[in-house]
Amino acid sequence: MSTTSDRQLSAAAPALDRPTPRPPRADVGRPRPARRSWRLSLRRDWQLYALAVLPVLFLVVFRYVPMLGNVIAFRQFRPGGSIFGEQWVGLRYVDMFIHDPTFWKVFTNTVILGALTLVVCFPLPIVLALLLNEVRKKAFKRTIQSISYLPHFLSLVIVAGMVMQLLSLQGTVNQIIEGLGGEGIPFLQRAEWFRTIYVGSEVWQTVGWGTILYLAALTTVDTSLYEAARIDGANRWRQTWHVTIPGIRPTMITLLILNIGTFLNVGFEKVLLLYNPLTYSTADVISTYLYRVGLVSNNLSYAAAIGLFQACIGLVMVLSANFISRRVVGASLW
Amino acid sequence: MIRDLTPRGHRRAWQRGAAVVAATSLLALAACSSDGGEEDGAGSENTEGSMTGFAADQQFKATEPMDFSILWTDWPELPIKDSWKLFDEIEKRTNVTLEPTNIPFSDATEKRSLLISAGDAPDIIPLVYTGEDAPFVSSGAVLPMSDYVDLMPNFQKYVEEWDLGEMIDNLRQDDGKYYMVPGLQEVSVPVFSMIIRKDVFDEVGAPVPETWDELRSALEKIKAEHPDSYPLADGFEGQSMLNYAAHAFSTVAGWGFGNGTFWDEDAGEFTYAATSDGYKEMVEYFHGLVEDGLLDPESLTAKSDGSTADLSEKVANGAVFAASGAAGTVEEFRTALKAADPDAEFELVQIAPPGGPAGQVVEPRNFWHGFMISAEAKDDPHFVAMVQFLDWLYYSPDAREMLRWGIEGETYTKDADGTITIDPDYSLDAYNINPDGKTDLQKDLGFSTFLAESTESRALKESYNSDQFVEYMDTVLSTRTPRDPFPPAPLDDAELEQASLLSTPLKDTVDTNTLKFILGDRPLDEWDAYVGELEGQNLQGYLDLINGAQQRFAEKN
Amino acid sequence: MVTQTGTMLSGGVTGGGKPVGARDTRGYRAFTAFNTVGLIVVSLFMLYPFVTVLAQSFSDPGAIKAGMVSFWPVGFNVDTYRAMAQDTMFWTSYRNTIVYTLVGTTIAMVLTTTFAFVISKRHLRGRGVLIGIAVFTMFFNGGLVPNYVLISSLGLKNTMWAVVLPGAVSVFNLLVMKSFFENLPQELEEAAQIDGLGWFGILGRIVLPLSKAVLATMVLFYAVAYWNDWFAAFLYLDKNELFPVTLFMRNLIAGASTTASEGAAAVGSTTQAVSANIQSVTMILILVPIVCVYPFVQRYFVSGVMLGSVKG
Secondary structure: OHHHHHHHHHHHOHHHHOOOOOOOOOOOOOHHHHHHHHHHHHHHHHHHHHHHHHHHHHHHHHHHHHHHHHHHHOEEOOOOOOOOOOEEOOOHHHHHHHOOHHHHHHHHHHHHHHHHHHHHHOHHHHHHHHHHHOOOOHHHHHHHHHHHOHHHHOOHHHHHHHHHHHHOOOOHHHHHHHHOOOOOOOHHHOHHHHHHHHHHHHHHHHHHHHHHHHHHHHOOOOHHHHHHHHHOOOOHHHHHHHHHHHHHHHHHHHHHHHHHHOOOOOOHHHHHHHOOHHHHHHHOOHHHHHHHHHHHOOOHHHHHHHHHHHHHHHHHHHHHHHHHHHHHOOOOOO | OOOOOOHHHHHHHHHHHHOOOOOOOOOOOEOOOOOOOOOOOOOOOOOOOOOOOOOOOOOOOOOOOEEEEEEEEEEOOEOOOOOOOHHHHHHHHHOEEEEEEEEEHHHHHHHHHHHHHOOOOOOEEEEEOOOOOHHHHOOOOEOOHHHHHHHOHHHHHHHHHOOOHHHHHOOOOOOOOOOOEEEOEOOOOOOOEEEEEHHHHHHOOOOOOOEHHHHHHHHHHHHHHOOOOOOEEOOOOOHHHHHHHHHHHOOOOHHHHOOOEEEEOOOOEEEEHHHOHHHHHHHHHHHHHHHOOOEOHHHHOOOOOOOOHHHHHHHHOOOOOEEEEOHHHHHHHHHHHHHHOOOOOOOEEEEOOOEEOOEOEEOOOOOEEEEEEEHHHHHOOOHHHHHHHHHHHHHOHHHHHHHHHOOEOOOEEEOOOOOEEEOOOEEEHHHOEOOOOOEEOOOOOOOOOHHHHOOEOHHHHHHHOOHHHHHHHHHHHHHOEEOOOOOOOOEOHHHHHHHHHHHHHHHHHHHHHHHHHHHOOOOHHHHHHHHHHHHHOOHHHHHHHHHHHHHHHHHHO | OHHHHHHHHHHOEOOOOOOOOOOOOHHHHHHHHHHHHHHHHHHHHHHHHHHHHHHHHOOOHHHHHOOOOOOOOOOOOOHHHHHHHHOHHHHHHHHHHHHHHHHHHHHHHHHHHHHHHHHOOOOOOOHHHHHHHHHHHHHOOOOHHHHHHHHHHOOOOOOHHHHHOOOOOOHHHHHHHHHHHHOOOHHHHHHHHHOOOOHHHHHHHHHHHHOHHHHHHHHHHHHHHHHHOOHHHHHHOOOHHHOOHHHHHHHHHHHHHHHHHOOHHHHHHHOOOOOHHHHHHHHHHHHHHHHHHHHHHHOOOOEOOOHHHOOO
């Protein structure tokens, strides 16, 4: 009995406990085995390689070919001239943003907003998914689920409009505050409130949608494991902790690593709609700053240089997160 | 936080920032170092299909049928429909078929900029405001139209008749040429001004304010009567009010801030508007209003979603009695007031911008949007015909009337003294003309769309606007003086790059502190500290840049 | 052996993942009560804006301007709905959206599923390279102009493919799917291989049937992404007949705020307010179909695995 349940438990989280095989290295100085293993691989897995051809072709054509356009970060671009720029200028644009004090201010804001969003918005869908999981009546569960992801569909302009209405001096929030005896606060005019407002509205808009993936993941957890745990005397909380959460751990880790990699993608349009000069000190992010600079001079090269900088950071973040995850938890994206 | 964002989302974020071209006038104009290979008037040999002896006020008719591609901006509620007669009418009169390339209004400048940058722009690019040709000059993506004005008799005639020659010269880039041809306006009045509830002003015995000080006393009286209200509000984050107020204080602000410089005639150089005494006086004035509860502080940061819903709500509920707006805003307020209380009696009047220490000064005379022509068009054998066609379309009175009103005898009638009356079967809902008409000139037939706006004679302008607007125009023209325009200071590529990186932080500081001072978040005695902050951001370097460009241009031309 | 496990596996148990509790303790019942109340409160928060938009879509434009509409319509009318129903352009763009979504989701699912399957095989030589190829594209892209030139040179401008192809592979979705595939029990595949099934067969007969939940989720994600996308259409299309309805809505809603923010120059006589009523009607018409997709998708959230069936 115990062997089967052990086996079942280990089978439930197979990927996590098995060591991730290292990708085979090209063996320098030992050509014969390398060639043999390639031929072997092709023979054994030709079907897999065949399946991969179309997607890789797609990626090359639609993602890698346009990437060549990034070269304008190092060449001077004139709108209407060659799309690859007119002449090499080397690191001029990189220099430009490195020495621009405003750039570093907005960079800091972007990092802070991105990190806050990550920290707050990552765990909440998990919590909501688990809570939804506890609901017995299917109809109720379905209704709540469907309602919870509605905000995802609202256009940002509408969301921003509603936020502004809610937080205005005559809005609901201030009415509550004044009802409790306090003084109305012009939230949108105070730089120290912006981060809260931004993250709060992010939570509202994304938490419901985020549960979908976790709910899908929950279905893959083997129900007989719950049986086994119950027989072993675990209550619902224990079951959740020892069965459910490890069951969705691969999904959590994948999402965490991916979100760490993209944390600098603070929503341009939302900030643009919610900020104003009084809140520039906390609200201004890289993309909105570039937008204002772009209003004066359509300098795509400058934007490209900054874009490359952001991309490098993202890549480094993903690689590090992946590495740390592999070492600490034993699971990673690759 | 699951984002099923494709890389698009990331790309969109910073690219959107970089790909926008400014839409306000008086921006730093980029110069064009003479890009070799173009003789003046190249393309003038492509005369196929053109009219010989084409003269002003004459109907243009191409001698053979031809088509041109045109960039067409789709306004949200005005898509091109099958029922549209606009293009058919143009074809009938001129033998020219227009092929529209549709772009949505919401992101029109971005898309246009993309098309030009990618070399894929249509022949004719309309809806171009002054200064928007600047980024494309150095690459030669658009044609220097100043080389082709000899092909445009209507344009020449009306520039002369309406005394716009000097303003045209101010459009020139560093190489002395201009690349867009603007829309000419016989009379130019500020579009945005102040709208007041005249009935409330009358109630407290306040006359229509002619100066900001008079406005203040009126507001105080109103506040005494309605203590829970904020009598004055802006609806455009303060940018509109600061714009039309600034001229009365000898400065520029808000939408009119431009590159931040102000021409000092006596000193013969540009100074920075935001550090001047006039600017300070203006800020002090508005601060005074906020302190006394006369100006709604929230309206200075509330984002307008175009329909100024928040503001019209306040107007409808009697919380605000004066606000910034244009003729269309008057309509909005009217509908809101009527909806809130169908029996209410009120009078909404758009008044001329109040005067101030500088006198009764308003913004300088303005051009309206015009057009550019793509560089490849010069190789089209029908090129000369194209220029003549555009000249007719944009500047001849017949075309202007057709674009606005449609077909004489069918959709409108014109009597001996030139008064235009719409045919009873037709309506022009946008201007509240004959709302009972079955067919709308604009939505169903395509007239009175954006092409109709660019060039207007005074008579034409008055023909479709409300009486109140005509009154407004008359008041402004008779009692207000437009400020003289600034001398041009076009920048070349390298200077433009520098200028954008210098001016943005400066403008941010100005915007932030203007609001802080007005709202009282920062005491006015810190003004000198604020000036010091600007100087610390290399203000002098920026001014030197602009002044250098101005002197260079003045010497060359 | 494959067929035996096959039948047992594809049966599945619905409402997967719910812990089995022998007895509900008092603590648990209290928790359930709090949970229910909390979830209801949360959903009210989520629901409120929709109620407002729905109410606005049936209201009088003047009333909306006057800020009178919050929960209930004021001046109830279906004029705008009726006007929309008669507008052929609206239906053309609606049809476009549906076509783009269907075609796009199909292509995206084929590409993503096959690639995710391939890279989920740990033994595969060159797997790291393949994953790297995908991940790299998440960060680096060329920008608007190079992408536009690419699509234009491929001759795809003003065709459906310009809207459908560029977004067809989301690396995010790809990696999530890969992680699901990796967590399927290896024994089943090994058993199938011993039975002589190649990788194509394993994908089709073993993996896909077991992955209904993640496949359904990805179909939902892609469908929603395509449905809501206006940007690709904005970039690559310039003929009215090809525009999807979301571009039309973007123009309506964002166009209104562009008017105001562009300042004096951009306004002229066209400051007529875009009727708030049209905005909300369009939003509702665009929202309703896609929101209804989820309940269909939910049916597939079944547990595909019953491990008790796997014997030594």
